[in-house]
Amino acid sequence: MRTLLNIIWLVLSGFWLALGYAAAGIVAFILIITIPFGIAAFRIAGYALWPFGRSVVREPTAGVASLIGNVLWIILFGWWLALAHLTTGIALCLTIIGIPLGLANFKLIPVSLLPLGARIVDSDQVAPGDRLFSS
Template identity: 75%
Template sequence: MRTLLNLIWLILCGFWMAVGYAIAGVICCILIITIPFGIASFRMANYALWPFGRTVVRDPRAGAASLIGNILWFIFAGWWLAIGHIVTGIALCLTIIGIPLGIASFKMVPISLLPLGAEIVPARHADLAAYQR
């Protein structure tokens, strides 16, 4: 079922959301100081392509640099990526088949707003990843 949802997701919106993240990543990699934002954006592009079966785990030890980076990310890139997820989620929820996809799109809003200090892991390893920190 997870594979079927991922394929439908990829066709309907995953590819375009991943393109948005990739564009943000390329723009961020232009300057040396913003390369961590570019790397985070490429990780999220991968997540946007194939989201079912994976989840986001926050690192409670993420420090001030992560906080400052997330604020900068929110100002320059996060808000428009989050708007993309919200608009896509609303559009997907208009059909019965699209409701699980719309919910997945809404679940991606927090990581699109605050990507630093988070890790994308397989869902079956989410408890283990949180425990190892």
């Protein structure tokens, strides 16, 4: 079932969302000082391509630098990426078959806003209490 959902996701929204994250990553790499943001953007782009069967887990050791980085991320990239997830999620929820995909889009909004201090892992490797969200 995960594979089927991932294929439908890839066709309907995953490819375009991954392009948005890749564009943010390229801009971050060009600006040089924001290279950590670029790394986070490319990591999330992979997740946006194939989200079902994987989860986002917050790192308990993420410190103040992660917090400051997340604030900068929201200002530079996060708000428009979250807006893209919101728009795509609403559009997908307009159809019956798209409702699970729209809900998955809504679940991607927190990681699109606060990517630093988060890991993307297989859902099988995570205890239920450790998940930020899963698809």
